[in-house]
Amino acid sequence: MAFRASLRLAASAARPAGARLYSQAVAVPTSSAASVRVTSAQIQRDAALPNPDPAEDSASAALVRDHAPFMVATYARPPPVFVNGEGSYLWDIENRKYLDLTAGIAVNSLGHCNPELSKLIAQQAKTLMHASNLYYNPWTGALSKLLIEKTVASGGMHDATAVFVCNSGSEANEAGIKFARKVGKVLDPSGAKHEIVCFGNAFHGRTMGALSATPNPKYQAPFSPMVPGFKVGVYNDIESLKELITPETCSVIVEPIQGEGGVQVADEEFLVELAARCRKVGALLHYDEIQCGLSRTGTFWAHSHLPKEAHPDILTTAKALGNGFPIGATIVNAHVADKIKVGDHGTTFGGNPLACRLAHHIVSRLAEPELQEAVLEKEGLFRDGFAMLQSQYPNLIRQVRGRGLILGLQLTEDPARIIKAARERGVLIITAGTNTLRFVPSLLISKEEIEEGLRVLGEAIEATRE
Numbered sequence: 001m002a003f004r005a006s007l008r009l010a011a012s013a014a015r016p017a018g019a020r021l022y023s024q025a026v027a028v029p030t031s032s033a034a035s036v037r038v039t040s041a042q043i044q045r046d047a048a049l050p051n052p053d054p055a056e057d058s059a060s061a062a063l064v065r066d067h068a069p070f071m072v073a074t075y076a077r078p079p080p081v082f083v084n085g086e087g088s089y090l091w092d093i094e095n096r097k098y099l100d101l102t103a104g105i106a107v108n109s110l111g112h113c114n115p116e117l118s119k120l121i122a123q124q125a126k127t128l129m130h131a132s133n134l135y136y137n138p139w140t141g142a143l144s145k146l147l148i149e150k151t152v153a154s155g156g157m158h159d160a161t162a163v164f165v166c167n168s169g170s171e172a173n174e175a176g177i178k179f180a181r182k183v184g185k186v187l188d189p190s191g192a193k194h195e196i197v198c199f200g201n202a203f204h205g206r207t208m209g210a211l212s213a214t215p216n217p218k219y220q221a222p223f224s225p226m227v228p229g230f231k232v233g234v235y236n237d238i239e240s241l242k243e244l245i246t247p248e249t250c251s252v253i254v255e256p257i258q259g260e261g262g263v264q265v266a267d268e269e270f271l272v273e274l275a276a277r278c279r280k281v282g283a284l285l286h287y288d289e290i291q292c293g294l295s296r297t298g299t300f301w302a303h304s305h306l307p308k309e310a311h312p313d314i315l316t317t318a319k320a321l322g323n324g325f326p327i328g329a330t331i332v333n334a335h336v337a338d339k340i341k342v343g344d345h346g347t348t349f350g351g352n353p354l355a356c357r358l359a360h361h362i363v364s365r366l367a368e369p370e371l372q373e374a375v376l377e378k379e380g381l382f383r384d385g386f387a388m389l390q391s392q393y394p395n396l397i398r399q400v401r402g403r404g405l406i407l408g409l410q411l412t413e414d415p416a417r418i419i420k421a422a423r424e425r426g427v428l429i430i431t432a433g434t435n436t437l438r439f440v441p442s443l444l445i446s447k448e449e450i451e452e453g454l455r456v457l458g459e460a461i462e463a464t465r466e
Contacts, residue, residue, distance in 0.1 A: 029067075051096045051426040053079045059093045078423060085112025088445045090428070099427045101453050106259065106291045106406065106440035109320035109366060117323055120358055130352045139356035140165055146360055147317075147331060150367040154300030157311045162337040164330040166350035169290035169318030170205030172328035176253065176286050176314045177209040178345055179336050183284060184250030186339045193282070197245055197252040199235040201261030201433065204253060204288055213253050235261075236270045241277045249283040251314070256302040259291035259440070262433020263401045263408025268306060275310040284336065286314035290328070294320040295366045295443060297404035298376040323362050327355040366443070375404045375443055378450060382407055382439060385454035393461055401436075405445075409437040421460035427453050 054060035060081040080092040088111055090098045103109060110117065131137055144163035151160045164175050177196060184193035198204065198213040205211065211219060212226040220226055233244040235258065245252060252274060258264040278285045292302040294317060299305060303312065313336055318328035328350075332340075349355075365371065383400060386409060390397040399410040411418075415429075415437050422429050432438035441453070 029063075049424045051098065052424050053420070054081070054092070054094055063093065078420070080423070087111040087113075088442050088449050097426060098423070099449060099453050099456070101439050101441045101445075102428050102430045103440055103442045104324060105319070105430065106296060107319045107322075107324055109294065109296065109443045110323050110362065111442040111444050112324075114323065117358060117361065120361055121325070121354065124354045124357045127353075129354045130349070132348070133346060133351055137351075137353045137356075139353045139360060140351040143329075143356040143360045143363070146363050147329060150300060150363060151315070151331060154304045154367065156299075156301035156304040157315050157331065157333070158308050159311070159333040159335075160315070160331050161334045162332055164332070164345065164350075165356060166328045166330065166347045167326045167355075168205075168328045169288075169316065170207045170210045170328075171347065171350070172290065172316040172318050172330045173204045173210040173213070173253070173288060174207050175330040175345060176288075176316050177213065177251070179314060179330070179332060179340055180251030180284050180286065182344060183336055183339050187250075187282060192248055193250045194229050195231055195246070195248045195250060196229060197231045197233055197249055197283075199233050199254055199258075201235060201258050201264060202253075202255060202288075203258070203260035204255075235264060236267050238270055238273045241273060245274075245277045245281055245283055247281050249278075249281055251284040251286050252278055253286040253288055255288045255292065257292040257297070257403065257406055258433075259406060259438070260432055262410070262436045263406060263438055264433070265401060265403060268310075271303070271306060272310045275312075279309075284313040285311075286316070287312040288316050290316055290318045291440070292403075292406050293317050294363070295372050295375060295404075296320065296406050296440070298372050298379065299404075300367055300372070302403070320366065321359050321362060322355060323358070325355055325358050327359050329359075371443060378443075378445060378447070379404050379407070381447060381450045382454070385450070385457075389454070389458055389461065392458070393465075396461065402439075405439070405441060405443055407439040408432055409439075411435045411437065417464040418457075418460050421463045422456055425456045425459055425463075427456040427460070429457070 060079055063081055080096065082090045082092050084091040088100055090100050090112065100112070128137065143165060147163050148160050151157050166172055166175060180196060181194055185191060187193055196213060198215060200215055202214055204213040206219065208227055211223065212230045214220065215232045231244060234240055254266065254274065256266050256271065275285050287303055289302050294300065301315070303310070313333050315331040316328070321327050321329060386400045390400070396411055396413065397409055398412055401408045401410065412435065414435060415431055418437070419429050419431065430438050
């Protein structure tokens with residue numbers, strides 16, 4: 001209880017003038033070993049910025065010191081400790097409020113703690129959470145059916161037939177890779193048709209198969225050697241496709257928009273020619289839309305605007321599918337589905353009724369035309385703001401990339417200082433690729449929130465100019 005009291009004291013002392021105290025009760029793990037001391041130096045520091053990063057003598061730092069030694073150090077996290085969310089905003093222990101332009105890395109498309117989702121979780125948690133894939137439940141099939149219907153109706157993947165529901169994007173891609181290898185073996189029992197083509201700057205996940213399709217030394221080197229049989233091509237290079245994709249290729253995995261790779265958009269001509277080459281040699285085409293799909297581009301799938309001949313055989317999704325609840329899905333056509341037999345693949349938690357009921361609701365909402373039209377309008381607001389900033393800082397902002405609400409600002413320098421300055425002014429932004437600011441907010445973000453984010457971004461840039 002002493003730790004809880006000290007958290008309240010720190011929040012009260014640190015709160016900027018006029019800040020709203022978030023009233024929802026927050027459960028914070030306690031520890032007798034943690035202590036907080038609020039000093040006059042901290043109060044003076046807090047007065048200098050709207051949202052200064054928590055100091056070493058803050059409640060946040062005390063909690064981190066107590067917990068960090070027991071956590072595997074896989075992330076380098078900034079100081080704030082978030083305890084509440086609502087819509088496009090987060091609050092930390094110090095009760096600082098942040099406009100979140102990251103949406104949990106394109107996850108919270110319907111915002112934080114969406115009330116309808118919270119209600120569904122509570123209802124289903126009282127009904128049935130898990131019974132295993134040894135039995136049917138009402139929601140796994142309902143979600144699969146809805147995904148197929150909405151996909152076809154959207155103009156995407158016209159021959160989508162069946163769905164494998166799992167727990168994450170990495171697992172969805174892992175399933176796609178395994179399915180492709182199985183199809184290759186059916187088509188050529190000798191095993192020669194096993195190669196999988198991926199592209200530079202791609203990010204497909206951290207499990208060994210998905211990691212092998214993620215040709216970035218930063219991710220691969222600590223865990224090499226990779227799974228054999230992967231070839232790396234150059235994104236948007238049409239001329240190289242004939243040599244790259246051969247009769248030994250069983251699948252090509254590609255992101256229509258590379259999110260982690262710097263918000264790089266595939267040219268329509270490239271995807272059309274890529275699909276044509278795949279058909280010619282009997283290779284599957286696998287679109288990874290884990291970050292760019294589910295209406296983030298203003299269409300249900302990022303490939304929905306492409307002609308049918310450029311549609312995929314395998315389509316993977318996750319992130320926004322659960323709005324923060326773990327779930328992923330691998331959508332396939334009959335050419336793939338017919339070759340996957342009982343026992344070929346499986347998952348313990350994937351397809352549980354709680355995740356699937358939630359995703360069923362989310363898919364229904366994200367497929368609404370009104371939401372998709374609003375995404376394109378909001379893209380315009382961001383682009384107008386970016387254009388103004390680019391005119392003010394032409395030596396800093398080199399290019400604007402992306403579609404819908406997956407947008408990137410290519411900078412000429414490391415964005416770390418700008419990100420910190422924005423955070424300390426109450427706006428959260430993340431990076432992608434090399435020197436790129438990535439913007440993937442909630443799809444429900446308001447015009448006023450976009451204007452707020454752009455204003456603070458401008459202030460952050462100005463504050464970091466020498």
